[in-house]
Amino acid sequence: MAKQGATFSAFAAQGSVYRISAVVLFVWALLHFLFSPSTPNISNEEAQAASRVALQHKIETAQVGEDGFKILAKDYFEDFYGAQECKISSTRVYNPMLKSDGSLMRPYCDSKAKLLDALSGGGRVGFNAPYHPRDCEYRWFSAEEACMILDRFDAVLFIGEPRMTANIYGAFNSLLRKNLAWGALKNWELNEQQRQRCRCDAQYTNPQCGGTSTGSGDHFIVDSTEILDAKEEGTKTGAPYVCNRVFHGIVNVNSEPVAQSTLEEIDEIMTTYHKTAKPVPIILQQGLSLGFNWDRSTKVMDAVTKQIESHEPNPVHRPVLWLGPQAAGHLKPPGAIIEQGNNALHHFSIELSKRARDRGFDTLNLYNMTLQADSFDGTMYGGDVSLTTAMMILNWLSRVESL
Numbered sequence: 001m002a003k004q005g006a007t008f009s010a011f012a013a014q015g016s017v018y019r020i021s022a023v024v025l026f027v028w029a030l031l032h033f034l035f036s037p038s039t040p041n042i043s044n045e046e047a048q049a050a051s052r053v054a055l056q057h058k059i060e061t062a063q064v065g066e067d068g069f070k071i072l073a074k075d076y077f078e079d080f081y082g083a084q085e086c087k088i089s090s091t092r093v094y095n096p097m098l099k100s101d102g103s104l105m106r107p108y109c110d111s112k113a114k115l116l117d118a119l120s121g122g123g124r125v126g127f128n129a130p131y132h133p134r135d136c137e138y139r140w141f142s143a144e145e146a147c148m149i150l151d152r153f154d155a156v157l158f159i160g161e162p163r164m165t166a167n168i169y170g171a172f173n174s175l176l177r178k179n180l181a182w183g184a185l186k187n188w189e190l191n192e193q194q195r196q197r198c199r200c201d202a203q204y205t206n207p208q209c210g211g212t213s214t215g216s217g218d219h220f221i222v223d224s225t226e227i228l229d230a231k232e233e234g235t236k237t238g239a240p241y242v243c244n245r246v247f248h249g250i251v252n253v254n255s256e257p258v259a260q261s262t263l264e265e266i267d268e269i270m271t272t273y274h275k276t277a278k279p280v281p282i283i284l285q286q287g288l289s290l291g292f293n294w295d296r297s298t299k300v301m302d303a304v305t306k307q308i309e310s311h312e313p314n315p316v317h318r319p320v321l322w323l324g325p326q327a328a329g330h331l332k333p334p335g336a337i338i339e340q341g342n343n344a345l346h347h348f349s350i351e352l353s354k355r356a357r358d359r360g361f362d363t364l365n366l367y368n369m370t371l372q373a374d375s376f377d378g379t380m381y382g383g384d385v386s387l388t389t390a391m392m393i394l395n396w397l398s399r400v401e402s403l
């Protein structure tokens, strides 16, 4: 007691300086408490009410997109290289429908089957407007989330055709490199002129860049090991992947019967990368080089999957997604209409997805997604369509079972 008293008197003895500072401090605290715009001990209800008001304001002032819905989705391309140059924001292709209170009008698809049905059966509200799946929403994953999805697998393998699947795999790379300007391409292969020319949509549509039928001017990335190589070369770096832990690549098939060398390429990938009990998902697309012949396309489907089966007998460890063709663009040359016109393409899509399902495969049709999208010639869509398709494939991958 004595000690405390002593301390107190010592404190008081220090003079009025302390008393004045105490009063000043008290007055300051009082004023701060009375006039501060956000008091620190705001209640939960008040915070919620404030955020409701903020959201309401955001909704009221939000721009209306091409699809007539207000754009409130996050722009996932904000920190992508080339987003401004290519004039693309993710909200231009992905704009989930919202209620007036800002919540989702339709829930996210709650199963893999519903997701694929919704993605295959959706539509656009106007030409080139964002594509809306039927009945439920899909997600737009960030590159970091895509990395977590890929980590669930030993490898991810695209098997398809130049001018169809190669564009989609190109866009897949663009997403993982956060690079919209030339993320689909082996930029280190390009000379200065090509570097200028092969940017944004031109990556996909210019035959000197990626989109070629002969493969001669094909600068699309073929597999994920190429990016590592480029990185090691130092000066030729360009954009590395956000993550590069899981092998992914594309094997191009363009003959029926499937060439022996193609089957060996598939063998080699399975032997090299399928080392654990994690699955190797396969994205399979075929048709254009076979004139969309049903039986020949089925033969390729069977030959390729038989080869994979010889390495991995358990279908759970080698899930297959059969990818239907895109619709014919409205600028398709008349000569190609009979074989590849939209009527033929729709029938091909329906029949082949039935055959694929009979074999236990998942299916995703791109017909409805491309029906109202701008295309150069029906086989070469720009970045929008390829990026959207690549994101749909990531949605499928996120739903595939893993360990």
Ligand SMILES: *[C@@H]1O[C@H](CO)[C@@H](O)[C@H](O)[C@H]1NC(C)=O
Pocket: 120, 121, 122, 134, 324, 346, 349, 350, 365, 367, 368
């Ligand atoms: C396109 O969408 C419609 C309506 O949802 C659906 O019936 C049709 O099967 C879809 N087409 C393809 C090729 O999947």
